[in-house]
Amino acid sequence: MKKTILSLVTAIVVLFSFSNASLAAGATYKVQKGDSLWGIAKKHNITVNQLKTWNNLKSDKIELNQVLKLSSTDAVPAKKQAAKPASAQKGYKEITVKATAYTGSCKNCSGITSTGINLKKNPNLKIISVDPKLIPLGTKVYVPGYGEAIAGDKGSAVRGNKIDVFIPDHKKALQWGTKTIKIKVYY
Structure with missing residues (x-):
């Protein structure tokens, strides 16, 4: 009987140890080749600013194999909710800007944004340069x-007050031209 109780207690301790380890592992992310803060944030339904704050990052540069926190250690874990489209978010400010277009396929262009997004591999993304x-x-x-x-x-x-919108097709990027428009910046 003592062996059965001891085995049961050991099994429970081991079970809880693994579940806590998996919870801790779920709150971090190890940077893989080709990752960007934007891609990691999108994948985990958080913002780039949250990632930078939680990891004390001063720039958008990340290193291969770097371990990033995916939540605030001060906060109580909240129920994960689906991201709201920007148009459904509460606050925004309007800014009048001069808007031009760019492509990731020009001569001497790498196609990689300053935040690490590969525009050549992701031509359907809506990215702007700001x-x-x-x-x-x-x-x-x-x-x-x-x-x-x-x-x-x-x-x-x-x-x-200038932005560049990413348009993958060179001809269509030229057709965009230069426009003065009022944009909404969500917060």
Whole structure:
């Protein structure tokens, strides 16, 4: 009888040990080749700003095999909810900007954004290049004539109230031209 109780207690201890370990493992992510903060955030239904805050990141650069926290250690784990589309979020600010277009397939272009998104492998993504001092990287933005996008790139010519929308087709990017539009930046 004592052996049965001892075996049962041991089994329960082992079971709880593994379940706690899997919970702890689920709250972190090990950076893989080709990952970006934006991709990791999207995969785990969180924002780039949350990832940066929880991991004390000052830039968007991440290292291969780096372990990132996927939640705040101070917060009580909340029930995971589906991400709301930007248009359903509560707050936004409107900014008038000059909007041009770019492509990831130009001469001397790598096709990789400053946040690590591979535009050549993901031509259907809606990505805009912004001045991070005005619009933080990872922010959802609504651009009239383009749709909902993520501020996922920054460019040397993108300063102040200027954005560049990513359009994979060179001809269509040229057709976009230069427009002065009012965008919605969600927070």
